[in-house]
Amino acid sequence: MNLHPGTSLIQPYAVDLDLEMGIMKNAKQHTVRRASDMSGHYADQTALEQLIKDGDPVHYEVFECLPPEEYGQIFFCISTLQPGKVGDEYFMTKGHYHTVPHTGEIYLCLRGEGYMLMKTSDGQFAYQRFHRGGIVYVPPYWAHRSVNTGKEPLVSFCTYNAEAGHNYGDIEKEGFIKRVLEVSGRPLIQ
Amino acid sequence: MNLHPGTSLIQPYAVDLDLEMGIMKNAKQHTVRRASDMSGHYADQTALEQLIKDGDPVHYEVFECLPPEEYGQIFFCISTLQPGKVGDEYFMTKGHYHTVPHTGEIYLCLRGEGYMLMKTSDGQFAYQRFHRGGIVYVPPYWAHRSVNTGKEPLVSFCTYNAEAGHNYGDIEKEGFIKRVLEVSGRPLIQ
Numbered sequence: 001m002n003l004h005p006g007t008s009l010i011q012p013y014a015v016d017l018d019l020e021m022g023i024m025k026n027a028k029q030h031t032v033r034r035a036s037d038m039s040g041h042y043a044d045q046t047a048l049e050q051l052i053k054d055g056d057p058v059h060y061e062v063f064e065c066l067p068p069e070e071y072g073q074i075f076f077c078i079s080t081l082q083p084g085k086v087g088d089e090y091f092m093t094k095g096h097y098h099t100v101p102h103t104g105e106i107y108l109c110l111r112g113e114g115y116m117l118m119k120t121s122d123g124q125f126a127y128q129r130f131h132r133g134g135i136v137y138v139p140p141y142w143a144h145r146s147v148n149t150g151k152e153p154l155v156s157f158c159t160y161n162a163e164a165g166h167n168y169g170d171i172e173k174e175g176f177i178k179r180v181l182e183v184s185g186r187p188l189i190q
Numbered sequence: 191m192n193l194h195p196g197t198s199l200i201q202p203y204a205v206d207l208d209l210e211m212g213i214m215k216n217a218k219q220h221t222v223r224r225a226s227d228m229s230g231h232y233a234d235q236t237a238l239e240q241l242i243k244d245g246d247p248v249h250y251e252v253f254e255c256l257p258p259e260e261y262g263q264i265f266f267c268i269s270t271l272q273p274g275k276v277g278d279e280y281f282m283t284k285g286h287y288h289t290v291p292h293t294g295e296i297y298l299c300l301r302g303e304g305y306m307l308m309k310t311s312d313g314q315f316a317y318q319r320f321h322r323g324g325i326v327y328v329p330p331y332w333a334h335r336s337v338n339t340g341k342e343p344l345v346s347f348c349t350y351n352a353e354a355g356h357n358y359g360d361i362e363k364e365g366f367i368k369r370v371l372e373v374s375g376r377p378l379i380q
Contacts, residue, residue: 108207133206139198139199140199141197
């Protein structure tokens, strides 16, 4: 068999998810982001600081299994974003570009509701709704951030090229063009 | 924004699945494989021919949405394999390598039970169980075939590199090393 330089031959394996709880049972990496990890991302920094003082709740968790970071391998994760607000702004993820910018990502929503906000580095903006059974295709070049507008956890299964990498720094500088706020009891993208 | 040659900038989009029925509601491509499409794959060709005469039932359906076949784009599909047997052998998919052999595939099982059989072109064999919430990681180089050993449809969500392609021809020639048969009322890989 011809092996291609840069793509390892590894053994197949299996991983178990709890699709309702949004948990990977034997994850290789478990990332937890609390309110205190989100400084600078919300419009209302005072409300965020109060939330941190009031117990610094978990915003979201990401469970990942990490094959080699090589062409042809695929990363997959399950992400669970809690419901809540910082001021009038719904809980959200930091959002990121990929370090290899011309790689996309698939999100399959398994529970909850919300929005995927997307932007390009030259200022294009787009969004799609999250709901159970909905797939959002995030094409190459698009930064992406999840927002939970519901009352239960927003659970998504995600896959992307293993070599894609995460670039959070540019979003910290640029922001995301629009925000999702509760206005008169309903989510509004503005 | 710098675009990379060979990877288009397209707009984000969304697609809806019925996670229980195993259907993509606005699929771009819908493939249906019946018993008559499976000639040569089962050990008991006489039983297959009888099944074709008795109504040629659907074996499996694949619903796909097809971004450009370019580096960095990701294909995704939902696949529904019906329960049943051909002689003592459980219903299964044809199985395939990827045309770009050093690309993998992720399967997330949403309903049902069964096995993923996997092989390499130099004769290595592996399998993993399918059950609701189970992910099977099919690494680059591994051909893969799903087998439904349960009494209800086996529903899987799959993603892979958009440029991977399907190579069915080599499996038609090589077979799959092992089969999944019902022996004394239980599945046996042999």
